[in-house]
Amino acid sequence: MLAFIKLENVTFSYFKDKNAVKNISFQLKKNEVAALIGPNGSGKTTLGKLIIGMLKPNDGKIFIDGIDNNKMTLGQIGSRIGYLFQNPDCQIFTTTVIDELAFILKFKGAPEEEIKKNISETLELFDLADLQNSYTFNLSQGEKQRLAIAAIMMGDPQYLILDEPTSGLDMERKAKLVNILQNLVQSGIGMMVISHDRAFIDLIAAKKIKMLEGEIIEENC
Amino acid sequence: MKKIADILDPRTKIVMVLCVSTLAVFVQNIYILFSVFSFTILITALIGGNLLLVAKKIGKMWYLFILIVIVQSIFVHSGKILVKIGSFQLLTLGGILLGVEFILRIFIIISSATILSTSSSREIIQGMVQWKIPYEIAFMVSVAIRFLPVLGRELKDVVTAVQLRGIDLYRIQIKKRLKIYYFIFTPVIIGAIRKAQKLSTAMETRAFRAYPNRTSYLVLKMNNIDYWVIVIFSVMTISVIILYYVFLRRLI
Secondary structure, rough: OOEEEEEEEEEEEEOOOOOOEEEEEEEEEEEOOEEEEEOOOOOOHHHHHHOOOOOOOOOOEEEEEEEHHHHHOOOHHHEHHHEOOOOHHHOOOOOOOOOOHHHHHHHOOHHHHHHHHHHHHHHHHHOOHHHOOOEHHHHHHOOOOOOOHHHOOOOOOOOEEOOOOOOOHHHHHHHHHHHHHHHHHHOEEEEEEEEOHHHHHHOOOOOEEEEEEEEEEEEOO | OOOHHHOOOOOHHHHHHHHHHHHHHHHOOOOHHHHHHHHHHHHHHHHHHHHHHHHHHOOOOOOHHHHHHHHHHOOOOOEEEEEEEEEEEEHHHHHHHHHHHHHHHHHHHHHHHHHHHHOOOOHHHHHHHOOOHHHHHHHHHHHHHHHHHHHHHHHHHHHHHOOOOOOOOOOOOOHHHHHHHHHHHHHHHHHHHHHHHHHHHHHHHHHOOOOOOOOOOOOOOOOHHHHHHHHHHHHHHHHHHHHHHHHHHHOO
8 A cells, every 4th residue: 555644854943953853754554553652852743743734844755645745735634634732622613512523514514414414423433422512611631632533533534643642541531542543443544643652552553653852763663 | 241131120121112112103204213113123133132033023914014005095095196996096105105104113013022022021020010010910911921922822723723624724715714713713712711710720829919018039120221221212202202293293
């Protein structure tokens, strides 16, 4: 299978004298779960933001589905890749769970029946059925994480990039998230998980890329 | 050698910013405004304010400049007509001058404000407190200064997050875009309320205003140079305003 995401000698720096990401090249396929691991400040989140076009590389190229991401708008990238922020609060736009799930489909003008059907399936898949009429700002961190991923999935992306999806989750909620992500993988969604939670990574990812000080120091570790 | 920013008292810097901003608002003559603009650049550079950042921020407002020029050209009929569609004046020399005045004003206000950024928010609060401004008000001002960039960053993240849902925000119809802005502000406003709640709890746990009088480890002391700068800036500002309103406006 061809690479869905391809990085060629990508370098990026926030400040002139220090590179946050140094000359990184790798490929990610659609049918695999990859994990970007490494200590805090190793450049994992920066690399995720470079892939989805939030940051532009100083050097090198990033291709998504064969297209240079520099030539794509955030909207075009977002329709292919779903991105979960470290802080899910900034990607929950509405006040109730059901409205949040309907947000993108309503915007795209999908028929009411299709919206209802998709919402009902997603509520079940993400274990949010009991919370469908809850206010989004009253949800716990784990519920917000699940809702954010569920809302991303309503846009039907082919790939997911999840930045620290287990932060602030206890063991039980982590297990629930692993179950949901495994279901998504089985349905053909590829993903890259950015995390330093080794136990979670071992459960979900087959391919591991270890970063340190902006460089890849180990692959498949 | 000590930097000028470290020599000057935060209160002196506040007076400098107030004087220059007052001139930017009151003066409506492009030549005087340009003089104030040049003077502001000089003092900001001397004190160590970030002029490059100001220029970048102003550069991003180019569309506002064009809008102002067109609106002024349409509604204020002054100067030579440069572009006309039928009997409709689209661009006049007067409109361009007013647009330039607007940019000069914005530049003066923003760049003079960067002078304040050379002092810490703690020093600015202390300056206000020593001016007998109630601590609560001084603290509120400092919180506003502290959280403004945070809100800006959050707004940027939410705008990005909306686009990453597959919405081409800058290519959709204006009606749809306005609707999206409602959704953009929801998480930002909720986030701001949350932050305010957390901050107030943190303040309570640290016994904010437990006693009516506060002592402070940091005590500011004005030097001779501060008094001189305050007097020079105040006299200069009052003189320019009097000269402009009493003499110059009659001549124009």
